[in-house]
Amino acid sequence: MANPMEVLLRDQLVVRQQKLETALVKLGDSANLRQLLREVDAALDRLNNGVYGLCEVCHDPVETDRLLADPLERFCIDHLSPHEQQALERDLAMAARVQAELLPKPDFVFGGWQVARHYEAAGVVSGDYCDLMTDGDGNFYFILGDVSGKGVAAAMLMTQLHAMFRSLISIGLPLEQLIERASSLFCESTLSTHYATLVCGKGSRAGEVEICNAGHLPVLWLRRDKIESIEATGLPIGVFCEEKFSCRKAQLAPGDSLLLYTDGLSEARNSSDEEYGIERLAKLASERHSLPPQSLLSACLEDLKRFSAGARQGDDLTVMSIRWAG
Numbered sequence: 001m002a003n004p005m006e007v008l009l010r011d012q013l014v015v016r017q018q019k020l021e022t023a024l025v026k027l028g029d030s031a032n033l034r035q036l037l038r039e040v041d042a043a044l045d046r047l048n049n050g051v052y053g054l055c056e057v058c059h060d061p062v063e064t065d066r067l068l069a070d071p072l073e074r075f076c077i078d079h080l081s082p083h084e085q086q087a088l089e090r091d092l093a094m095a096a097r098v099q100a101e102l103l104p105k106p107d108f109v110f111g112g113w114q115v116a117r118h119y120e121a122a123g124v125v126s127g128d129y130c131d132l133m134t135d136g137d138g139n140f141y142f143i144l145g146d147v148s149g150k151g152v153a154a155a156m157l158m159t160q161l162h163a164m165f166r167s168l169i170s171i172g173l174p175l176e177q178l179i180e181r182a183s184s185l186f187c188e189s190t191l192s193t194h195y196a197t198l199v200c201g202k203g204s205r206a207g208e209v210e211i212c213n214a215g216h217l218p219v220l221w222l223r224r225d226k227i228e229s230i231e232a233t234g235l236p237i238g239v240f241c242e243e244k245f246s247c248r249k250a251q252l253a254p255g256d257s258l259l260l261y262t263d264g265l266s267e268a269r270n271s272s273d274e275e276y277g278i279e280r281l282a283k284l285a286s287e288r289h290s291l292p293p294q295s296l297l298s299a300c301l302e303d304l305k306r307f308s309a310g311a312r313q314g315d316d317l318t319v320m321s322i323r324w325a326g
């Protein structure tokens with residue numbers, strides 16, 4: 001029984017039980033509170049009898065993210081009533097709209113910087129994080145990340161990252177400290193199983209960049225005559241509350257680009273179960289390094305489509321192409 005998820009859910013149920021019992025005393029008896037208390041008691045009974053989290057129709061496990069959202073859930077997603085199914089679909093569609101509103105413009109120009117991005121969820125909502133911001137000193141910030149897990153729980157964490165980075169960037173901290181604070185906040189406010197890999201960069205009006213790669217895939221720096229990988233120098237954010245991070249500084253030449261992506265691109269698989277891979281991406285990008293961001297992005301996505309040839313998209317996909325035009 002003692003798996004960490006069950007311990008957590010049991011704690012949540014016990015807290016609810018106590019709150020309901022207190023409410024019944026303080027607010028007086030009510031049919032509604034009694035019914036809720038019966039449901040909580042029944043869930044705790046299921047935990048004690050080893051049948052908690054199993055669908056009452058098919059006996060398969062109920063999806064973990066749904067149990068976390070509602071520990072009283074008794075049916076798997078396949079066995080919701082038509083009414084519940086419709087309500088869930090409406091909720092998800094609304095969540096996807098909220099998420100879409102948080103994204104930066106697909107084409108972004110600031111000073112000598114041009115950025116194009118592509119954001120595509122594998123399901124209805126995505127656990128990828130992508131944002132662009134500017135500060136009052138002529139700097140621009142780019143962030144691309146991937147939250148552990150998928151689906152609604154990951155999308156909720158993505159919105160948390162969005163709010164956190166937006167607030168922290170407005171303070172004007174040095175980049176290392178910015179990431180350290182973000183990591184510490186994320187660690188304190190999420191389950192220990194949740195973390196995020198991400199790349200956060202700051203570009204100046206003179207084409208200098210500072211990049212912190214926190215456990216994410218390598219950033220490809222496309223130069224006129226070669227391609228460089230900017231590898232991770234630290235763990236993902238949120239793994240430990242006291243993590244330290246380091247940044248890499250670079251001076252881009254006019255026409256240089258940075259290519260950022262999530263594993264929805266590099267780890268995409270075709271019908272023969274072959275992986276797309278960073279090497280194939282780097283080869284394609286080096287051949288087309290001089291293209292403007294939107295064209296480079298389109299070339300990458302077309303190549304991925306050719307490679308996948310109709311295989312199902314298994315993971316959230318985000319790609320960002322950033323060019324210093326000078």
Ligand SMILES: [Zn+2]
Pocket residue numbers: 055056057058059060075076077078079
């Ligand atoms: Zn079921």
